[in-house]
Amino acid sequence: AQSVAQPEDQVNVAEGNPLTVKCTYSVSGNPYLFWYVQYPNRGLQFLLKYITGDNLVKGSYGFEAEFNKSQTSFHLKKPSALVSDSALYFCAVRDTGAGSYQLTFGKGTKLSVIP
Amino acid sequence: DGGITQSPKYLFRKEGQNVTLSCEQNLNHDAMYWYRQDPGQGLRLIYYSQIVNDFQKGDIAEGYSVSREKKESFPLTVTSAQKNPTAFYLCASSSGTHTGELFFGEGSRLTVL
Numbered sequence: 229a230q231s232v233a234q235p236e237d238q239v240n241v242a243e244g245n246p247l248t249v250k251c252t253y254s255v256s257g258n259p260y261l262f263w264y265v266q267y268p269n270r271g272l273q274f275l276l277k278y279i280t281g282d283n284l285v286k287g288s289y290g291f292e293a294e295f296n297k298s299q300t301s302f303h304l305k306k307p308s309a310l311v312s313d314s315a316l317y318f319c320a321v322r323d324t325g326a327g328s329y330q331l332t333f334g335k336g337t338k339l340s341v342i343p
Numbered sequence: 344d345g346g347i348t349q350s351p352k353y354l355f356r357k358e359g360q361n362v363t364l365s366c367e368q369n370l371n372h373d374a375m376y377w378y379r380q381d382p383g384q385g386l387r388l389i390y391y392s393q394i395v396n397d398f399q400k401g402d403i404a405e406g407y408s409v410s411r412e413k414k415e416s417f418p419l420t421v422t423s424a425q426k427n428p429t430a431f432y433l434c435a436s437s438s439g440t441h442t443g444e445l446f447f448g449e450g451s452r453l454t455v456l
Contacts, residue, residue, distance in 0.1 A: 237383070262444055271347075271433055271447035272386075279442045318385065324441055329374055329393060330401070331437075331445055335385035 230255045230323040234334035241309045242342050249304040249317050249337045257325020261302040263293055266316040266336075275317075278302060289313070309341045345370045349434050349448035356421075356428070356455050364419045364451045366434035372446070373439035375417035379403060380431040380450075389432075392417055393439055421453060429455045 231254045241247045253259055260279055264272040276287025283295040293304045304317060319334045347368045356362045368375065374393045378386040388401030392411040406425025411417055417436075421428045431452050435445040 260441055264447075269431075269450070269452070271349075271449045272435075272445075274444045274446070277442075277444055320445075322441055329437065329439060329441060329443075330388060330391065331376075332388075333378075333386040335383065 230259075230321050230330075230332045232319050232321050232332055232334040234317075234319055234337045236337050237335075238338045238340065240340045240342060243311055244308050247306050247309040247313070247339065247341070249319075249339060251302045251304065251319030251334060252300050253302060253319075253321045254300065255321060255323040255325060257323050259300075259302075260322040260324065261293075261295065262320040262322075262331065263287065263291070263302075263304050264318045264320065264333075266318065272318060275304070309339075311341045311343055314339055314341045347434060347436055347446055347448035349432075349451050352449065352451060354451060354453050356453060358455055359423045361420055361422050362428075362453065364421070364432055364434075364453070366417045366419065366448060367415055368417075368436045368446075369415060370436055370446060371414070372436035373414070374437045374443075375411065376435045376437075376445065377401075377407075377409065377417070377419045378433045378435065380433055386433065389419065428453055 262277045263275040278295045286292045320331045350365045376391040377389040390409040392398035408420045434448045437443040
């Protein structure tokens with residue numbers, strides 16, 4: 229069975245500092261990995277995905293994520309945080325070894341960027 | 344503009360009543376999904392459909408029902424059998440391939456009085 233863990237419920241970072249939101253996964257086959265952002269009372273917005281190829285994936289709003297197969301991780305990063313980055317972030321995985329197209333989400337990490 | 348439309352955005356229901364949440368997409372996507380979001384629990388899959396006239400139960404299907412009569416539409420009915428229906432419900436769609444990301448609607452917040 230596929231699963232995702234986001235070990236931090238909340239991350240606080242000062243504006244202008246680099247930010248990291250952590251994600252680890254477990255799959256039986258190869259993973260397809262996704263990051264989403266959610267603002268209050270809104271739907272989720274897609275940020276980026278890793279399918280294959282380069283381990284460093286660049287996405288929307290200056291975010292990037294690094295796929296690390298040996299550590300089964302897919303951490304979200306941004307070199308310089310903005311106050312407007314404050315939101316709820318979800319990591320998700322789809323297992324290529326599974327028979328369905330189900331996407332399993334982590335429980336989310338609340339990012340607060342302090343001015 | 345292409346996207347997913349959920350309605351209503353806010354809904355109040357009395358205990359014992361069924362309620363249907365609408366989800367329509369014009370992205371020509373084959374797959375559609377319903378998730379439930381509760382604080383601190385992330386997103387949990389209720390039902391999903393990979394093709395018209397076919398759907399499968401997700402992790403928390405009890406007390407819910409769906410239909411997929413048209414490619415564009417995937418309504419969710421929250422029945423009176425659902426013991427704790429107050430939640431934020433999210434509909435999503437995807438191309439139906441393993442590499443395709445999900446596109447989400449803006450959500451429907453259901454409150455049972």
